[in-house]
Amino acid sequence: MKTLRTYAIPFTGLKLGKHQFEYVIGSDFFNDFDYSLVKKVNLQCQVELEKQETMLILNFHINGTIDLTCDRCLSEYPQHIDIREQQVAKFSEEEIDADEEIITLTKNDTEINIAGLIYEYVTVAVPFIAVCDNEGNTPYCDKDMLDRLNKLSSSDEQEKSTDPRWDALKKLK
Template structure:
């Protein structure tokens, strides 16, 4: 977790107004999170933090590529990512409920850790189904794996054999449907 130290922003010494920060996310960042969907990537983070009297407004812009494993051919391929998110951190007491949309910072807090926010934003950007062909990355597709899968796929039967082995109960149901 020492490598995540750079993602802690001390806000106590900052003047009221807008401040900008820049970060690079790569495999070292993702290695810090055990169950991350993303294991490697090259992302640039631009953070604009607006400090106000009672809150911090964090505006994130994350651009770059992450490497995903294709669900079909299992090849790793680059997936372009462009994320724009906003987070509000409010100064308050620790007794207040921590909401999903707003981070509550205690009176004794002097820095904010954005590493978990960055981790969540990137992992939420991962598509539910990963297919390299969907992204137009056919050069990354493992052709040998696709040919093996096609050879192991069940062969389609012709309509004639299907009709001959049809269950007579289905034929009776088809007659009822047609009436």
Template sequence: MKSLKQYSIPHTGLKIGHHQFSYEVGGSFFDEFEYSLVKNGALSVELSLEKQETLMVLDFRIWGTLQVNCDRCLSDFPYQIDTADRLIAKFSESDDLSDAEEVVVLGKNDVEIDVSSFIYEIINLAAPYVNLCEDPGNTSACDQETLEKLKELSVSEENSESKDPRWDILKSIKKN
């Protein structure tokens, strides 16, 4: 958690107005989050913070390259992201206010806001749900040996020697 200390912004010392913060996110950042879907990457984060009397508006812009595992051949490949998101941090005396989707409530005893978890969430939301490269099987990152083994082990309709008549009945339902 020591490597995430740089993502804490002490808001009590900030004057009202606009403030800019820049961060570089890499493998050590993702190592701090257990069970992270993203394991590595080289990303730049620009944070524009506008402090007002009762709230702060945080605008994030994150761009760079994630290293994700291909769902087909299991090798790592680079995936480009460029995303933006907004977060509102509201100052409140009462602790009974719950966090909304893009609103975080800061209590009177909070002196800083840790943006690392928000950066992590934005990156994970920008990561692809299905990890396939642009041209599966034809890029330098693809594991050709694994793809050949998959092709060898896959069963197509043309290669199947024994056909089960129950499947033909189901196929006729699909056509209707």
């Protein structure tokens, strides 16, 4: 968890206006989160923090690759992601409704930790069904596994078409 401290931005000493922050996100970042679906990454994160008198506006641009396992051929492949998100943090003494998706900062807060936001954005960007591009034509795709799956699916179709029970039912028409 100590590595996540590097993602804390101290905003109290910053002047009003825009400020740029850059982070390199590797696999050690996701190891600090329990039960993370993402393990191997190579990401660049640019954060533009716009400090105003009553709020902070954070614009995220996360670009790079995540290593995923293909759901078809079970080989590992790099999935490119390009994420652009915005988060608003408002200075207020009273709690703002959670459904407005605004972070509330009090007068006692001196920094904002963006590690949780980065983790959330990258995890949500992982495709629900992970499939390597150009089936069988990429260096990551396992052609042997695809051939085996195609062979099994074609033999299942042949068994279904020659089932004698269906032939008996077709005679009833």
